[in-house]
Amino acid sequence: MSFNMFTQPLKSLLSTSSSKLFSSTASASSSSSIIRSASTFTHLGDLQPAKGSTHADIRYGRGPGSQRGGTSGRGHKGQKARNGKGVRLGFEGGQTPLHRKVPKRGFNNFTSKQYAPLSLSTLQQFIFEGKINPDEPITINTIIRSNAVHGLSKYQGIKLLGEPNFDLPLPSLNLNLSRYSKISAESIIQSGGKVTAIYHNNLSLRKEIFPDKFIGKQIKDAKPTRKTDILYYTNPKKYGYLADSIPTSARKMTTEQWSEGAVPVTNTTESPAQI
Incomplete structure (x- = not known):
């Protein structure tokens, strides 16, 4: 019994299928039908991640054969071997850390005004x-x-x-x-x-x-409250609108006098009748 009697049907099958697939005389309808039939062999269950994109999680403390047994890769004792690993980012063992050695640069003045x-x-x-x-x-x-x-x-x-x-x-x-x-x-x-x-x-x-938008609304005119603004808008050299209403310097006014709108009295000597 020769071996060709078993391989002859397989060779004939491959030759006929390859001739149908790669023949130049095959019609477009037959090729499309073959593609559709081939696409039916792929299912959602056959999908799998790309090679090397996933890996198994490391199992710590599962014996010496796992290469992560005993101390679980943390070594023997010490601060980093304890539960939680109590070394924060930037900690340098108690010495002055780098972020405190480098001086701060810049300052954002939250009271400044831009015009x-x-x-x-x-x-x-x-x-x-x-x-x-x-x-x-x-x-x-x-x-x-x-x-x-x-x-x-x-x-x-x-x-x-x-x-x-x-x-x-x-x-x-x-x-x-x-x-x-x-x-x-x-x-x-x-x-x-x-x-x-x-x-x-x-x-x-x-x-x-x-x-x-403010028609019919009773809104008083703005009045400076900060010391720098008070000194600026009461200064006639700065053309302040309060320079005429406050003849004396705003430096001599208290906070209560300024809020009440009172004008401080200049230094005067009392008359003998008032004593």
Whole structure:
């Protein structure tokens, strides 16, 4: 009995199937049917993760044969061998750690205020183009409506800066902004104008920008509460709006006097009749 009698049917089967699969005369319908029949052999149960993407968890304390028995890979005694491993990140054995040796850099002053810059030349340009009326008092609302300053929500007011543009006219203006640089304020005053530094908190600034939202609401004008703001807006050299109402220095006023709006009395000698 020869071995070919068993292998002959297998060879014929392979030759016929390969001829059907790889023959150039096979139609598109037959190839698509073969692909569909082959795709039916794949099921969800046959899916498995890629090789090397998973690994078995290490089993600690399961005898010396596991290579992690006894001390479970922690060694003998010591701080790191205890339950919880009580060594925090950055701990250097009790000596001064590195994050305390390196000095701190930078400082964020939470009381500082940022003012939106407005150049005097830009103000002249907007007045020359007719976007701002120079005959009326110019306030923060006027500047916002003219689009000379954008993004005022992240600022606490507007500060006038810079020198004037001598190619443009500079009429006499009445400015009521937050602050002024020395050159810009002197330029406005020399042209016959007037500058006044007015304090605004968040609520009064919103009222200045959106006056329509506060119609019918009784909201008092803002009043500075911090010492630096009080000294600034009561200083006539800074063109503060409280310089006229408070003739004496704000340094001599107590907190109660300032909150009540009282003006401190200057040092006077009592008359003999009052003694």
